[in-house]
Amino acid sequence: MAATTTATVPATRSAAAPVRRRRRLLSYWPQYVAIAPFYLLFLAFGLFPILFSIYLSFNEWDGVGEMTFVGLGQYQYLVADPRFWNAVSNTFIIWIGSTVPMLFLALLLAFLLHQSIRFKGAYRVAFFLPNVTSMVAMAIVFGSVFSDSFGLANGFLRWLGSQEIGWLTESWAIKLTLVLMVIWRWTGYNAIIYLAGLQAIPTELYDAAKVDGASTWRIFTSVTVPMLRPVILFTVITSTIGGLSLFTEPQVLLANSGGNENSGGPGEAGMTIVLYQYNQAFTQFDFGYGSAIAWALFLIAAVFSIINWRLVREREGLADRRTRRAGR
Amino acid sequence: MSGTILDTTPRLGDPGQQRADRSAVRRSLAGRIAIHVGLALTALISVFPFYWLVAMATQSTAEIFGYPTRLLPGDQFGVNVANLLDSVDLLGALLNTIFVALASAVLVMFFDSLAAFAFAKFDFPGKDVLFVLLLATFLVPGSLSLVPSFILMSWLGWVGGFEALIVPGMANAFGIFLLRQFAAASIPDSLVEAARIDGAGFFRTYVHVALPMLRGGLAFLGIFTFVAQWNDYVWPLIVMVDPQRQVLQTALQSLNAIYNTDYGMVMAGALISVVPLIVVFLVGARHFISNIAAGALKG
Amino acid sequence: MARLSRRRLLGLASAGTAALAAGGLSGCGSEVSLSSDPHELVLWLWNRSASPELLAESARGIPGTDFRLRADYIGTTFDTKLRTSLAAGAYIPDLTNINSNNSLYFPAEDQFLDLYELGAAELERDFYPWKWSLGETPTGRFCFFPLDIGPTGFFYRQDIFERAGLPSEPDEVSAATRTWDEWIELGEKLRRDADAGMVQTAAQLFNQFLNASPERYFDTADRPLYEQEGSAVRQAWDLAVRAVQTGVVTGASSTTDQNAAWVSGRTAGQVEGAWWSEIVVDTAPETAGSWRIAQQPGPPGNSGGSFVAVPRTCKNPEAAFAWIRWAQSPQMQARTFNDVQLFPSTPESFELGVMESSDFFGDQDPLEFFSEAAQTVPTTFISTHESKVGAFRTELGLVSNGSKEPERAWEDAVTEVNRVLRKRGVL
The missing domain is CATH 1.10.3720.10 (MetI-like)
Structure with missing residues (x-):
């Protein structure tokens, strides 16, 4: 168990005050920067189409004309x-x-x-x-x-x-x-x-x-x-x-x-x-x-x-x- | 003889075997022949349709659909290529595609390895949730997003531009997941720990430890991002509206007719479009061979 | 804080989606036209759907206007691209070719201009009336201007018919197969004496029967007709089933199998549109001289053929129509035929004496045959809902490979089609 966390910046369990917590979060900034591009791109290009297709699934639509809401139909x-x-x-x-x-x-x-x-x-x-x-x-x-x-x-x-x-x-x-x-x-x-x-x-x-x-x-x-x-x-x-x-x-x-x-x-x-x-x-x-x-x-x-x-x-x-x- | 691959007799701990298998590499002649026969047979099946493509690219449409089926190359390659060059701006499309595929591959390798390293070797608050979210996006159905994605691109003014092909996919869940698994398998925690003790920060560790050790996985990701971008068709069809700025697949698809397609020409185009991919593979695959993990450990 | 912003973002995104849906997806503020050149019109088409020669001339200038035409070749999946652009309201061409599936665009007819308003009516007399009427929407707007047509006939291998001791000259074959019953009888003899089929698949025969029928799946009010006693669909079905049971159908389904069957003579015929001549010339040149064309039983039908439409966002509808008028005149359609073998929709093209016929059919002139056939194609109505009746062909496939009883298959087909139509709000 310990072996997997040896490389990890030790996490302090005692963080209670929000200020300290934020500072603790800040110390992880390189990791967040490293993973950020994917999430930013997803928010920019992925989320809208997903919401759109969920919305579509509650409608009847032929791709060009009007949409009709059909609920769970x-x-x-x-x-x-x-x-x-x-x-x-x-x-x-x-x-x-x-x-x-x-x-x-x-x-x-x-x-x-x-x-x-x-x-x-x-x-x-x-x-x-x-x-x-x-x-x-x-x-x-x-x-x-x-x-x-x-x-x-x-x-x-x-x-x-x-x-x-x-x-x-x-x-x-x-x-x-x-x-x-x-x-x-x-x-x-x-x-x-x-x-x-x-x-x-x-x-x-x-x-x-x-x-x-x-x-x-x-x-x-x-x-x-x-x-x-x-x-x-x-x-x-x-x-x-x-x-x-x-x-x-x-x-x-x-x-x-x-x-x-x-x-x-x-x-x-x-x-x-x-x-x-x-x-x-x-x-x-x-x-x-x-x-x-x-x-x-x-x-x-x-x-x-x-x-x-x-x-x-x-x-x-x-x-x-x-x-x-x-x-x- | 214990040389053959499928020798299932358990021998570990058998003292009599102490030096029998000094190396998994040195094996009997029979074993080697068996390996080669197996590999060659699989290779033959793998290559056969490609060979057929080569044969078709050198035939006329009539020969392609001829009966009995003709498996030997014909002599129409020159004619097919000439027709192809007449019909589409092949060189322009080729250069555009090389640019798009190369840019995508490099960006994907960079952004994905950075994120993968963070996920594989570090703990940070919210890591598990974020990773599950990432995997979930992997499952999200893509093909229905054509209309909203196109609307987005037209809002951004990217329709017809290469950024529409490159930017949305330059960090993707597939590659991050892949490289995270590679990092988990091949980067020893001790190395990361050693780097930390030496005072190296995250990004220095990434450059000096992660990148060299991930070479094999990166090469795979690079090659297949290149291939995927090279062969992508539907999205470029929708978004590349400028005939001066076509990519290879849209150019090739424009050769198809509803009734009488010139298949000889189409096959010549298909063949020409595959050759650069083989070159990229040959260049990239070198990184599968050199086993650098050992060196890194010592270094 | 993080949670708040995320919620706001989600809210924004869903509001955006709703706004899009409400606004009919008009891509507000984005580029509608494909070309920024005010004197350039853009036409979308696929390969061999227009004469490259004429397009090159139009690129220099559309006669009688100060506009030029740019032709962008889209692949055969161009419906997806056209629909995406129309839905987004952005990057829409000024003119677009549309294939024989033009009825699919009926519900979206407001996306296209009514060419009657641009003066199309005066050209009507130049065209085959049945083709012209296919370009009209059910509301009487003329949105789809005729390009080429596909009058049908029965292509057959004369050499194989001869060997089987059957009538083999086109007139004899036509005379011996005035009804589909006689056609099946002839097919049975062909099977017995030459072990060859008359057509490849049951679905093919089924389609061609309906292509030659004034009545199809729906009436002009989109009410289904197939369940009525003696409906055309039922007749087509019975014919196809009988062809399967009597061995008149070969059953070759893949392209390779079909080509091999035609070349080897396992299938000695094909009921198809005029354009099929080009296919057989291209794919089976070694059979040159052995094919002939006879009249199919009943009137000829129409298979395939395309249209050109003008989206409502067209930069200059008058110039677009001027191009159509010029490029679809009898003279230009004749030239187009010589260039890319699109069969003209203007009868006058054939009287100009400039069209080059093929010698693939021995002493028979296919141009003469099909231009005559084109005169008797019945006028029909193709409903936009015909895309939803695929179950008839699916079930016919199951009858063909012997996995279902015909009557059971018919009932299943009707049930399935009705189920789909109910879902889509047609029934």
């Missing part, structure tokens, strides 16, 4: 909207289906890349590419790979003698295609975060472990993972938020399939929460409902972020103590 409609709940369930399936393998794979890749092996630089660039390859190109490439009768994926399945899959037409297969697309696009990104995290771990810890005769796996589980825990927590939280607000992949992959624009393909099997929000706001021009969906997602994401945080953080505390012991 949008939220009442949302609770009973089967399309919204379909989008929620799709989002969760795709999120869980992609995040777990993606983060595991990323950690493994980073660990391998961290070893002194050849072609490290080339591998790193390769893993970076999916994240920057333009989405216009992706639409065509994934459309080609997964197209039903002429796609490479089904061609491969035929070659294996296996049954073809309706990657872009069948409900479960659409979700699988999206899961694959997410894993493809974001694994390298997470691996690069982990790699940067690995490089920041003091080599003394490894040396100590090696002197102790620990195996590679042992080093991975008892030095790498615990030391990386804060970074892992970061990726878990950002993957949660990113996964729950999945949008680009279904939009690009299923842009016009299913007969409607931005509707997630046949039967809306690939409709996610944010795609539905976009569909309502920018295709249907129902900005009030779009805002209500956005705030519903905010609630869901907040709940899951808190759960994740609790789960990983408790262990982070544990890990801190363990590594501190190891480091000694």
Whole structure:
């Protein structure tokens, strides 16, 4: 416990008079200055749009004409909207289906890349590419790979003698295609975060472990993972938020399939929460409902972020103590 | 042999293993081949769509949609690029985008690392509440803010200006959270404490301790801020109203037609827009390699 | 102290929001016009929605005025940009192209000038009447001036029809498919003898049936018609379902699959607007000479086509209208066709003898075919609420991939559309 506060300017508990309290606050001025830019920018550019969108969610508005106040009407409609709940369930399936393998794979890749092996630089660039390859190109490439009768994926399945899959037409297969697309696009990104995290771990810890005769796996589980825990927590939280607000992949992959624009393909099997929000706001021009969906997602994401945080953080505390012991 | 990665047998504390694994680096030939096969396969899958983009950028629209699917590069790259240069001011857009992305990356790295260091290594009244608030803004839905943000910009007189693209995002929750986690993982409290005993203030400690130790995380943040700014499309589409001051993505998007888009040209543009990102990555990624944490500890 | 100021700030911000909402979001005090040059008008458009040649001439000067035109190319997501600018009341173009979804702007019609007030009425006789009427709002204001049109026909692969022993000359195919029943019958033979489909998707057929129908989803008072006995929507639905059940639909949904299907001959046809000729020329040049166009059963329809509108904040409406008048004259529409293949909305363009036709369709002249088709397109009304009836196509998709019974799907579609309409205050 004490270890975390050693670097901290000791806080005096006895502050009673407001003057003394203000002076005490003043002594922290560098920290406040350091964090101030974010909050000032947020007040200037973030708060107004947020208040605006909360206000919108209590109105009916087509984006150009008059607004009509509808109170909680949008939220009442949302609770009973089967399309919204379909989008929620799709989002969760795709999120869980992609995040777990993606983060595991990323950690493994980073660990391998961290070893002194050849072609490290080339591998790193390769893993970076999916994240920057333009989405216009992706639409065509994934459309080609997964197209039903002429796609490479089904061609491969035929070659294996296996049954073809309706990657872009069948409900479960659409979700699988999206899961694959997410894993493809974001694994390298997470691996690069982990790699940067690995490089920041003091080599003394490894040396100590090696002197102790620990195996590679042992080093991975008892030095790498615990030391990386804060970074892992970061990726878990950002993957949660990113996964729950999945949008680009279904939009690009299923842009016009299913007969409607931005509707997630046949039967809306690939409709996610944010795609539905976009569909309502920018295709249907129902900005009030779009805002209500956005705030519903905010609630869901907040709940899951808190759960994740609790789960990983408790262990982070544990890990801190363990590594501190190891480091000694 | 204990060299392979997935060796799950626990051995710590086994005295017989004292010198068996002197190094996680030196491993059997079989182990190394296994690693390379795994990495190469993943790399292949990662690169394949990019390769396809290269192939498409060298083909005509007819070849792109040709049947059977054509996976080899064509010979239309020159034609596609010529059409592209005819249609948009590519060089102007490229320079504008480089400026915007670079300015954003530098500002974000500076403001975010400053705040992250304060959050990670210091206590101050209200810290927890402020940090939770910061994380909460991370969750706030963004896409609906187009209209109010545009109104704000027009009040400020920033519509059409680069400040509209750079200023609102120059300190962000994502980067602060990222770097805070990196700082927590990699900056030992003892170093900060030592700096304090030496009489260094917050900002000196930031420059001499935090910045060098956060190099890897900063490089990541810099690269991905650059990438994000480079690829951002919707906000620039709304706010950049001056055709003389376009960024790359809005210029490229203006090539799309409702019915008959020239995909060869669009793909050539997409390819050209990715190449600078690879260069930035190569430059920035050097900071993932050099392990400076050890040096800093000794210093 | 800190708390007080924070509360005041929140108060200020919410007051600002409320004021904005009350004031109809007019961006008070901000720049309305895009160009500070008093003699420059700005037009928003997307690529290939105007002739670059004509735009270059207009940049030097709009004939008969001392104004110049600046053309800003916005991407295909330009609706988002236009709506944001209109909502903010700032940085609005002086003229803007609008796609065939112009009815979406009906509720916001006061944002655009009534071109009748600028003298548009005298030009009406130059245009196809059905296209002209699509530019009128339900209140009778003429806000959307015709650019191009998309008269439809049945494109088909002559070589494959021949191989299957079916009628293969355009006249023969037209004569053999006077009704949709005959068309389906022909399709069944095509499936049996050449294992090919007539169209790619059920939704496509459904849309094109309605595009050729005088009655669509709503009447001119925005009352829904689809639930009535024998409604056009129900007929379109039944046709699409029958096409699925008889194997006349190929079921290729992705762009890649569709192109491959046309090139390989798995799909030997397409019901689409004149502009589709360009697509097939661009994407499948190796099929040159093997395509022909026949009349679809019933009257031809219209698919796509765009408009130009003048926002009410236009710097000089007279000059803007002078440009429209000049650029949309039969002569200039003919030139535009030669430059970017936008199909003219003025019948006279075809009589000028300057338009260059394509030889992609062998001995058949597509210009002749579509200019004739354009004369018999029925006049119809597209309601602003048509954006809310997507459930028909969604449910049709479920019928196509075999996951729902047609009757059940129809009921679900109607229920869903009605639910959406009730929410939006239409029902």
